[in-house]
Amino acid sequence: MSLFGTTSGFGTGGTSMFGSTTTDNHNPMKDIEVTSSPDDSIGCLSFSPPTLPGNFLIAGSWANDVRCWEVQDNGQTIPKAQQMHTGPVLDVCWSDDGSKVFTASCDKTAKMWDLNSNQAIQIAQHDAPVKTIHWIKAPNYSCVMTGSWDKTLKFWDTRSSNPMMVLQLPERCYCADVIYPMAVVATAERGLIVYQLENQPSEFRRIESPLKHQHRCVAIFKDKQNKPTGFALGSIEGRVAIHYINPPNPAKDNFTFKCHRSNGTNTSAPQDIYAVNGIAFHPVHGTLATVGSDGRFSFWDKDARTKLKTSEQLDQPISACCFNHNGNIFAYASSYDWSKVRIPRPALGAARQQSRALGWESIGLSCDSSPDSHHSFGQSPAHGKCPVSVSGHRLPCPWVQKDGQAGG
Amino acid sequence: VDRQSLLCYFCALTILIRYCNRDFDDEKILIQHQKAKHFKCHICHKKLYTGPGLAIHCMQVHKETIDAVPNAIPGRTDIELEIYGMEGIPEKDMDERRRLLEQKTQESQKKKQQDDSDEYDDDDSAASTSFQPQPVQPQQGYIPPMAQPGLPPVPGAPGMPPGIPPLMPGVPPLMPGMPPVMPGMPPGMMPMGGMMPPGPGIPPLMPGMPPGMPPPVPRPGIPPMTQAQAVSAPGILNRPPAPTATVPAPQPPVTKPLFPSAGQMGTPVTSSSTASSNSESLSASSKALFPSTAQAQAAVQGPVGTDFKPLNSTPATTTEPPKPTFPAYTQSTASTTSTTNSTAAKPAASITSKPATLTTTSATSKLIHPDEDISLEERRAQLPKYQRNLPRPGQAPIGNPPVGPIGGMMPPQPGIPQQQGMRPPMPPHGQYGGHHQGMPGYLPGAMPPYGQGPPMVPPYQGGPPRPPMGMRPPVMSQGGRY
Numbered sequence: 001m002s003l004f005g006t007t008s009g010f011g012t013g014g015t016s017m018f019g020s021t022t023t024d025n026h027n028p029m030k031d032i033e034v035t036s037s038p039d040d041s042i043g044c045l046s047f048s049p050p051t052l053p054g055n056f057l058i059a060g061s062w063a064n065d066v067r068c069w070e071v072q073d074n075g076q077t078i079p080k081a082q083q084m085h086t087g088p089v090l091d092v093c094w095s096d097d098g099s100k101v102f103t104a105s106c107d108k109t110a111k112m113w114d115l116n117s118n119q120a121i122q123i124a125q126h127d128a129p130v131k132t133i134h135w136i137k138a139p140n141y142s143c144v145m146t147g148s149w150d151k152t153l154k155f156w157d158t159r160s161s162n163p164m165m166v167l168q169l170p171e172r173c174y175c176a177d178v179i180y181p182m183a184v185v186a187t188a189e190r191g192l193i194v195y196q197l198e199n200q201p202s203e204f205r206r207i208e209s210p211l212k213h214q215h216r217c218v219a220i221f222k223d224k225q226n227k228p229t230g231f232a233l234g235s236i237e238g239r240v241a242i243h244y245i246n247p248p249n250p251a252k253d254n255f256t257f258k259c260h261r262s263n264g265t266n267t268s269a270p271q272d273i274y275a276v277n278g279i280a281f282h283p284v285h286g287t288l289a290t291v292g293s294d295g296r297f298s299f300w301d302k303d304a305r306t307k308l309k310t311s312e313q314l315d316q317p318i319s320a321c322c323f324n325h326n327g328n329i330f331a332y333a334s335s336y337d338w339s340k341v342r343i344p345r346p347a348l349g350a351a352r353q354q355s356r357a358l359g360w361e362s363i364g365l366s367c368d369s370s371p372d373s374h375h376s377f378g379q380s381p382a383h384g385k386c387p388v389s390v391s392g393h394r395l396p397c398p399w400v401q402k403d404g405q406a407g408g
Numbered sequence: 409v410d411r412q413s414l415l416c417y418f419c420a421l422t423i424l425i426r427y428c429n430r431d432f433d434d435e436k437i438l439i440q441h442q443k444a445k446h447f448k449c450h451i452c453h454k455k456l457y458t459g460p461g462l463a464i465h466c467m468q469v470h471k472e473t474i475d476a477v478p479n480a481i482p483g484r485t486d487i488e489l490e491i492y493g494m495e496g497i498p499e500k501d502m503d504e505r506r507r508l509l510e511q512k513t514q515e516s517q518k519k520k521q522q523d524d525s526d527e528y529d530d531d532d533s534a535a536s537t538s539f540q541p542q543p544v545q546p547q548q549g550y551i552p553p554m555a556q557p558g559l560p561p562v563p564g565a566p567g568m569p570p571g572i573p574p575l576m577p578g579v580p581p582l583m584p585g586m587p588p589v590m591p592g593m594p595p596g597m598m599p600m601g602g603m604m605p606p607g608p609g610i611p612p613l614m615p616g617m618p619p620g621m622p623p624p625v626p627r628p629g630i631p632p633m634t635q636a637q638a639v640s641a642p643g644i645l646n647r648p649p650a651p652t653a654t655v656p657a658p659q660p661p662v663t664k665p666l667f668p669s670a671g672q673m674g675t676p677v678t679s680s681s682t683a684s685s686n687s688e689s690l691s692a693s694s695k696a697l698f699p700s701t702a703q704a705q706a707a708v709q710g711p712v713g714t715d716f717k718p719l720n721s722t723p724a725t726t727t728e729p730p731k732p733t734f735p736a737y738t739q740s741t742a743s744t745t746s747t748t749n750s751t752a753a754k755p756a757a758s759i760t761s762k763p764a765t766l767t768t769t770s771a772t773s774k775l776i777h778p779d780e781d782i783s784l785e786e787r788r789a790q791l792p793k794y795q796r797n798l799p800r801p802g803q804a805p806i807g808n809p810p811v812g813p814i815g816g817m818m819p820p821q822p823g824i825p826q827q828q829g830m831r832p833p834m835p836p837h838g839q840y841g842g843h844h845q846g847m848p849g850y851l852p853g854a855m856p857p858y859g860q861g862p863p864m865v866p867p868y869q870g871g872p873p874r875p876p877m878g879m880r881p882p883v884m885s886q887g888g889r890y
Contacts, residue, residue: 043785088794090785106789129789149786174783188783236777236784252492261773271773275784293776306462362499398875 032075034331039063042333044091045322047071052098055324056080057331060089062178066103066113071329083120096137100158102144103156104133110146112158123158126150132176134183138197145201147173147185155201165201179220182228182245186215192233194245205245210256213237219279221286221302232288232302234276239289242302255305260292268320278321280330289330291318297332417491417501418446418480435493442493445479458496459487 038061048056055071060157066089068080087107094101101113102123110124110133124130128150136143136155145154149172154163170225171187178184182204183195190209195201209215213235223229230244240261247253262272274294281288287308291297295314300307315333321332416438443455447462451470455464459477466472476485490496778787788794 062788088789105792127595131785172783172786188781213775214777214783216783237775248490249495270770273773274777275777306468 019041032077034059034069034071034077034209036067036069036079038065039066040088041335042268042319043089044164044333045320045333046092046094047322047324047329047331049094049096049098050325051096055329056098057322057324058092058094058101059320060092060103060105061335062088064088064105064107066092066101068101071324071331080116081115082109083118085109085111087129090131091133093134095135096142097250102133102135104130104146107349108148110144110148112144124154124156124163125161126152126154128172129405131173132185134176134178136178136183136197136201138180138199140199143176145183147176149173153185153195167195167201167203170206174215175218177218177220177231179222182220184218184220184231184233186218186233188214190215194231197346200252207243209233210241210243210254211235211239213239217274217278219281219288221281221288232279232281234279234290236275238273238276238292238294240276240279240288240300255269257300259290259298259300259307260294260296262294265275274317277317277319278332280321280323282323282327284327285324289321289323291321291332293317295334297321297330416441416446416475417489417497418442418484439493444490446477448478450478458490458492460490463487 003186024102034057038059040061040063042059042061044060046058048058050055056067057069057071057077059069060066064085064087066083068087069077070080071077072297085103085105085107087105089103089105091104092101099115101115102110103113103120104110104124106129108126108129110126110130111120112123113120123144124133124146126148127144128148130146130148132145132147133143136145141164142157144158145153146156147153147169147224151169151172152171153167153173153176155165155167157164169185169187170191170193171189174186174188176183176185178197182199183197183201185191185193185195187193190211190213192207192209192215194204194207196204211233214237215233216236217234218231219230220228225315228245230242230247233241233243235241239256239258241254241256242255244250260274260276262274272294274292276292277288278291279288286303288300288302289297290300295317296311298307300312316334316336318332319335321330323330439457444459447456447458448454449456449462449465449470451466451472454465456465462477463474466474474487477487484501489498778784780787
């Protein structure tokens with residue numbers, strides 16, 4: 001039974017929207033496309049934790065739905081289930097045991113979706129859309145952390161309708177990340193706050209932003225002892241800042257790098273600078289991936305301060321990305337993120353049509369069963385850190401698209 | 409006149425700098441020297457920042473291996489050492505230097521009695537000629553001037569500058585009282601407060617000093633505080649002796665908890681400056697993630713801007729941070745500043761009140777982003793397309809006067825397709841900022857968990873007629889966001 005409305009695989013449904021399949025840049029990386037993608041932009045992706053056997057991918061979209069796929073080792077994706085909100089879904093996350101999925105939505109609520117029973121109940125309420133949601137598992141407590149555009153950060157025990165704690169934010173919450181015992185929240189007006197979660201969540205430090213532009217995404221990274229030690233912060237200005245919480249030499253250890261820009265600086269045309277829409281760290285290697293509005297994703301090594309790889313340009317911005325729990329699979333969502341639309345107030349209708357014309361939303365997966373078969377670009381050091389296989393022919397599964405033909 | 413001298417690890421070149429009562433980052437000059445002399449690629453003349461950086465550059469760009477630091481004296485050519493300015497110098501070299509330092513200061517002690525900067529000059533010049541492998545300028549009472557590796561200039565150390573100048577005058581009186589074993593007793597150590605005696609035998613040397621006064625740091629017996637830069641001297645650590653033992657280990661295991669005492673976390677500013685300086689002075693790998701104070705924050709150099717200049721002007725960090733040198737990071741200052749300055753309507757160094765829009769276009773770059781300074785999601789969520797299904801208790805953004813009746817009580821639109829078994833949440837009329845007690849659950853056919861049943865649906869407020877769809881955009885624009 002089809003849960004998603006479209007019964008056919010994406011191949012036939014998708015190509016019909018594009019005139020020619022040979023020249024479309026829809027999947028230049030020849031990565032595997034997930035079947036039955038949502039009908040509107042995907043805002044968030046999340047892979048299941050290692051406690052679950054196999055890999056399950058959750059995606060929340062602007063079509064108010066949350067979808068779950070099982071991703072098999074050969075790259076095949078199987079739609080599993082779906083839940084709805086009454087507003088676009090902005091963030092999703094898993095509980096640590098993999099039995100629940102938490103979803104945050106523009107309808108100002110957050111829900112807990114029990115996958116075993118396929119029931120979803122509301123567990124949180126805000127006064128404005130809930131932008132971030134994270135599961136916190138501490139030795140002495142567990143809770144859900146929700147950040148909202150109502151400038152609050154709330155912590156919920158899923159059994160109670162009252163929040164366990166409410167922390168005020170200086171501004172609207174734009175992005176957050178949690179790796180116990182550390183949480184980072186980035187807000188509007190370039191606010192940046194670090195929280196410590198031991199015993200109970202409390203604000204640890206407000207950091208002056210290392211970036212000069214609007215914050216867009218943040219991801220915590222860990223040190224060699226697997227403890228969170230800093231975070232990567234992306235902005236709308238094609239730049240990511242690597243910031244350590246307590247570096248021995250902050251001036252030297254903290255740095256920023258430019259990314260997701262077009263036309264090198266030596267051309268006469270002005271350089272196009274795109275927003276960094278998502279950052280994800282590889283759970284094993286510690287390399288980071290960034291995805292941007294320019295429709296590319298890149299892998300970086302923050303310790304060697306090198307770029308490992310940049311993908312080809314997709315035809316749409318990439319709005320979200322995620323690694324699975326062992327880093328063998330990298331999922332990215334290619335969908336319009338409204339970065340290019342200037343909406344004069346009366347012309348909203350035209351903009352809406354434009355978004356449809358730009359195409360369908362899709363989630364691409366890059367998966368590589370053998371960690372050694374990486375493909376490095378440019379000046380990346382050959383240290384075998386990049387797990388993603390880019391070339392289509394390397395992938396052994398039948399879902400790889402060649403020349404726009406339907407897979408399988 | 410205050411003075412600092414720095415020692416280049418690789419060529420033992422001594423750089424003397426004078427400064428007078430101002431915060432001065434003399435390490436900058438040392439670093440410039442290192443970059444030009446030791447970390448410059450012989451092929452393309454690109455200046456790197458460290459030895460390993462140079463090695464990697466040559467390998468990646470020129471496919472060449474380097475095995476020695478250029479222009480380095482024998483014994484100091486190890487390209488694997490990550491040395492930057494005065495930081496990263498190996499322990500044994502620090503020991504050597506300290507020993508030499510002691511000898512030197514013993515001599516200069518006597519001369520010092522007569523005082524004056526001329527004395528210093530003589531000492532320096534004499535010292536420099538007499539130094540073979542380890543030229544060290546015995547600056548009276550200045551540990552940093554002793555050019556001890558691992559002991560960055562005290563003024564340069566984070567959190568310390570304020571204390572240094574006032575103590576300078578105190579040096580001369582101090583010196584005579586000190587036995588020769590106390591070379592380089594840094595007056596700057598004093599304000600540290602809580603200096604820990606490095607070991608036995610020290611206490612006798614501290615007559616008349618404030619309790620816990622800095623012990624003779626350069627003493628060879630004192631375990632070097634590793635290559636940690638921020639550590640002015642081992643004695644700076646005002647922590648129980650135990651950590652001292654652990655500090656010297658180049659890669660001590662992470663012993664500190666991430667949050668040393670969670671109970672204190674709530675108070676960002678604690679009085680224990682000691683703890684902060686502890687944390688600051690710890691070497692890289694043994695640092696806790698979250699030491700217990702905001703002092704740590706103050707001491708930690710503020711975030712660096714795109715040019716790696718600290719965004720807030722902390723006194724300690726006027727060091728020009730290294731610009732990334734790897735190809736992936738295009739960093740010509742000109743292009744960086746032009747793009748960032750032009751595209752941001754806000755000044756770089758502070759978060760002032762910003763206009764509501766961004767400057768997204770400049771001569772050299774164009775920010776592909778809508779002009780308004782709100783997130784893409786916020787912008788998108790304003791569209792009527794996404795508003796249709798949402799409950800609308802109140803339209804006003806927080807902090808602004810409510811938009812009022814416009815769309816105030818939006819009754820559920822009959823046209824909204826209802827999901828099977830689900831109902832749109834209709835919390836009781838949203839008082840703004842109030843927490844909604846009613847959270848209707850979504851279990852189809854079951855009682856919502858919070859005991860709020862269907863009767864929870866608030867009455868339609870009736871009120872002002874809902875404006876037709878087409879009119880909403882202008883309304884929303886006035887109201888802003890939510």
